[in-house]
Amino acid sequence: MTIWQQETLARQLWTTGKSPIPIYDMHGHMGDSQAIYHKRCQAEEMVKHLKRIGVTRLVFSHMDALAGIMRNAEVLEICKRYPDILRMYIAINPHHPEYIKEDLAAFKKFQPYAVGLKFLPAYHKVAVTAPAYEYALKFADEHALPVLFHTWGNIPENNGKVMLETVQKYSRLKFFIAHCIYGEWDYAERCVKESNGNVWLELTAIPGVRGLVEKLVGQVGSERLLFGTDMPWFDEYQAVGGILAARISEEDRHNILYRNVENILGRNF
Amino acid sequence: MEEMFFFDANCRIGNGPFGVHPGVDGLLAEMDIFGIDKALVRCNDADQLSAQAFNREISRMVKSDLSGRLTGVWCILPEQCPELPPPEEFFAQMRTNRIGAITLFPKAHGFMASKLSLGKILGEAAERKIPVMLYNCYRNEEFVYNFLAEFPNLTAILNAGNKWGTDRTLRPLLEHYENVYLETSGYWVPEGIRDLAEIYGAERLIYGSGFPTFDYGSSMLQLKYSGLPDDAVRKIAGGNLQNLLKGCDL
Ligand SMILES: [Zn+2]
Numbered sequence: 001m002t003i004w005q006q007e008t009l010a011r012q013l014w015t016t017g018k019s020p021i022p023i024y025d026m027h028g029h030m031g032d033s034q035a036i037y038h039k040r041c042q043a044e045e046m047v048k049h050l051k052r053i054g055v056t057r058l059v060f061s062h063m064d065a066l067a068g069i070m071r072n073a074e075v076l077e078i079c080k081r082y083p084d085i086l087r088m089y090i091a092i093n094p095h096h097p098e099y100i101k102e103d104l105a106a107f108k109k110f111q112p113y114a115v116g117l118k119f120l121p122a123y124h125k126v127a128v129t130a131p132a133y134e135y136a137l138k139f140a141d142e143h144a145l146p147v148l149f150h151t152w153g154n155i156p157e158n159n160g161k162v163m164l165e166t167v168q169k170y171s172r173l174k175f176f177i178a179h180c181i182y183g184e185w186d187y188a189e190r191c192v193k194e195s196n197g198n199v200w201l202e203l204t205a206i207p208g209v210r211g212l213v214e215k216l217v218g219q220v221g222s223e224r225l226l227f228g229t230d231m232p233w234f235d236e237y238q239a240v241g242g243i244l245a246a247r248i249s250e251e252d253r254h255n256i257l258y259r260n261v262e263n264i265l266g267r268n269f
Numbered sequence: 270m271e272e273m274f275f276f277d278a279n280c281r282i283g284n285g286p287f288g289v290h291p292g293v294d295g296l297l298a299e300m301d302i303f304g305i306d307k308a309l310v311r312c313n314d315a316d317q318l319s320a321q322a323f324n325r326e327i328s329r330m331v332k333s334d335l336s337g338r339l340t341g342v343w344c345i346l347p348e349q350c351p352e353l354p355p356p357e358e359f360f361a362q363m364r365t366n367r368i369g370a371i372t373l374f375p376k377a378h379g380f381m382a383s384k385l386s387l388g389k390i391l392g393e394a395a396e397r398k399i400p401v402m403l404y405n406c407y408r409n410e411e412f413v414y415n416f417l418a419e420f421p422n423l424t425a426i427l428n429a430g431n432k433w434g435t436d437r438t439l440r441p442l443l444e445h446y447e448n449v450y451l452e453t454s455g456y457w458v459p460e461g462i463r464d465l466a467e468i469y470g471a472e473r474l475i476y477g478s479g480f481p482t483f484d485y486g487s488s489m490l491q492l493k494y495s496g497l498p499d500d501a502v503r504k505i506a507g508g509n510l511q512n513l514l515k516g517c518d519l
Contacts, residue, residue, distance in 0.1 A: 002304035003486065010486070017494045036434040040459050049459050052494065205432060208457070208487035210480070233433065235459040238491035245303070245486025 003244065009253055010244040019054040022258040022267075023240065027148060027178055027204045027228025028060030030078070031070075041232040043078050047085055053236045056258070057087050057269065060231070061118035061148070065091035072103045072110065079113040087269065089118035089148050094132035104139045115265060116146030116174070121157035123150070129162045137170055146174040146264065148202065153183030160187020164194065171196035174264060176226060178202045180216060189219040200260065204228040207242025213256075214247050222252035226260055275489065276507035277308040279404070279428060279454040279477030282339075283330055285314030290481050293334050300338070303485035305478070306507065309370060309514075311342040311402075313481075316377030320344045321352060328366040340369040340514065342402055346378060347386035356393040360519055363399075369514045370400040370426070375412070382416050395422040397518035398448075407431040407455070410438045417446055424448045424513065426475055430456035436465075443469045450509070454479030454488060462505065463496040471501035475510050 004014035012020045031041055040049055041063075050058055062078070064070035072090050079086045090103050090110060107114065117140055121128045128149060140147045149166075151158040160181045167175050180201040181188045192199045201224055206212045216225060229239045243253055261269075282296050290313045291299065300308060310331065312323050324343045331341040343363060346352050353359055363369070371394060375382040384391075394401060406413045406427045417425065427442065429435055429451045436458070442449050443465070451469075453462055454477035466474055478488050492506060 003302055004304060004489075013490065014493065036458075037436040038434070038458075039461070039464055046459075052496075208432075208483050210482060210484040232459055234457040235461070235491050237494045238457045238487045241487035241490030242484060244490065245484040 008250060013053075013240065013244060017053065017237075019240065019257075021254060022056040022262075023054060023236075024227060024258050024261040025050070025055050025058045025229050025231060025236070026176060026226045026261060027202050028058040028231040029063050029233065030060050030075075031063035033063055033233075036233075038232045043082060043086065046232055047082050049236060050085060050231070053240060055085070055236060057085060058231060059087040059089060059115055059148075061089040061091045061120075066093060066118070066120050066123070068093040068096045068099065071099065072114075076110055076113055083113075086113070088114050089116050090114050092117050092119050092133070092136045094124050094126040094130065097132065097135070100136055104136065107139075107143070112269065115269060116140065116148065116176070118148045118150075119158075120150045122152060122155045125157060127157045127162055128166050137166070137173065141170040141173040144172045144174065146176050148176040148178050150178050151181045152179055153181050153187070160184035160190070163187065164191050167191045167195040167199050171198060173198060175199040176202050178228065179205050182206075185215065185219065188216070192220040192224050200224050200226050200264070202226045202228045203239075203256070204230045204234070207239045207246070209242070213243060217246075217248050217252055222248065222255040223260055225256045227257050272304065273493070273503060274507040274511075275305045275307075275476060276510045277305050277478045277480065277485075278402075278426060278452045278475045278510050280308040280310045280480045281313045281315070282310050283312055283326055285312060286317040287314045293330050293339065296480065297334065297336065297338065299480065299485065303489060305485060307338045307340065307511075308480075309342060309402075309510065310339050311372065315344070316374045320346050320374075320378055324353075328368065331367045337367075340367055342370045342372050343368045344372050344374060344378070345387065345390055347380045348389050349386065356390045359390065360393070360397065360399070364519045369517075369519070370402050372402040372404065382412070383419055387420075391420050391423060395420065395424070398424045398513070399517045399519060400513050401425045402452075403427045405431075406439065407433075407435055413442065417442060417449065421446060422448060424450075424517070426450045426452050426513075428452050428454060428477065430454065430458075432457050434458040434461060436461070440465075440468075443473060449473070450475050450513070452477040453492065453505070454483060457491070460496050462492060466495075466497055466501055466505070471497060471504045472509055474505045475513075476506045
């Protein structure tokens with residue numbers, strides 16, 4: 001019997017294409033990117049793709065807002081057009097301190113659509129430990145907000161070393177460590193274990209790579225993992241398929257796809 | 270629901286210079302877990318092995334698969350150094366060893382892939398419609414473009430991805446070369462398989478997993494729910510590769 005024929009999530013997804021449980025995609029974007037062609041990178045097409053499999057919420061940061069050529073207020077308007085599915089991170093561009101101050105001062109206005117902040121240190125070429133991020137980090141810490149940090153192993157602005165230093169500095173901020181510091185898995189584990197219980201690892205680019213989800217579950221436990229896809233970069237079925245293919249328990253899959261997020265942000269935030 | 274026939278075009282087996290990997294039994298067990306019927310296999314860490322060792326190893330492994338579900342890939346070398354048999358004999362040996370396709374690693378094996386070096390064997394391959402596998406096209410576009418310009422009539426199967434989308438570099442090749450096929454492992458673009466099939470035809474796409482780097486579950490679910498009609502999905506999942514291997518003159 002194949003995994004698709006067993007009485008599991010896999011069977012339901014394989015036969016219907018619809019998830020019987022909620023899926024919170026905690027790492028999305030929107031808009032064209034410089035690197036690759038995206039056919040489906042605007043809200044309408046993205047939402048169509050998300051709804052096919054049954055993603056409950058996508059939390060995204062707009063590429064243009066990250067680039068500093070669009071204000072977060074405009075992204076808020078996009079979210080308002082799709083209130084049942086889209087949520088946003090306030091894009092933080094360290095080269096625009098005036099935008100950061102203005103947007104965070106108005107953070108309440110962004111709620112409930114904005115659930116936290118997004119940092120992209122390697123792309124902005126500013127290390128996460130640099131003073132340019134301090135204001136936003138302190139704000140997030142004060143309000144115990146989630147911050148999705150783009151990370152990648154061996155990239156100086158957001159590698160294991162600077163992430164570990166950062167998680168140890170802020171005890172209330174909710175660290176969502178995107179890509180699990182890809183490749184520096186031991187640092188990712190240390191960030192979870194040597195912090196104040198306020199660190200989760202986000203899985204974008206990992207499901208589908210054979211053995212990695214299992215490895216991370218083994219290192220930090222499925223309670224510390226969040227599902228994400230970088231949508232519109234990666235296909236939802238591809239990523240969910242990677243969670244289904246992993247040799248982990250059904251409980252683990254439930255934790256990764258929705259339970260952990262519901263514990264942090266509440267159901268249907 | 271009628272089961273879907275899956276033929277994995279991109280699969281590596283056996284230990285290599287860089288470590289221990291699933292062999293024939295490991296792969297077949299994995300295929301059973303996910304419902305993969307057949308696979309086109311090559312060696313792991315291929316570019317660190319001599320072409321001779323690569324071909325010998327893959328023949329040995331394919332031979333040990335008594336189920337007949339595995340078909341091998343051999344690599345080629347310039348004909349001026351008589352390391353491999355001449356085309357006629359090479360292809361005959363492929364047939365007897367259950368080898369269905371060829372590939373090449375010019376960088377690792379230290380040669381220029383041109384008409385001068387490979388004209389005879391690839392001329393024959395084009396005529397006989399023997400599939401030529403081009404792995405790792407991502408960030409290797411210059412080689413692929415030059416190679417296809419040199420050998421425009423080959424039946425070539427290009428790997429489409431390394432997680433990130435490769436449309437800007439691979440779509441022009443699909444448009445210009447009618448015998449070029451795209452193999453989908455690592456092509457994680459949302460509904461991208463459907464977009465390619467709608468433009469170039471489902472006949473031009475071939476399912477590949479990328480095992481053991483990638484798992485089966487992710488690529489299978491992605492293809493099944495690519496948004497294409499069932500008959501197109503079935504072609505991509507296995508029908509197209511099966512037809513190419515059956516249709517070539519080996
Ligand atoms: Zn991202």
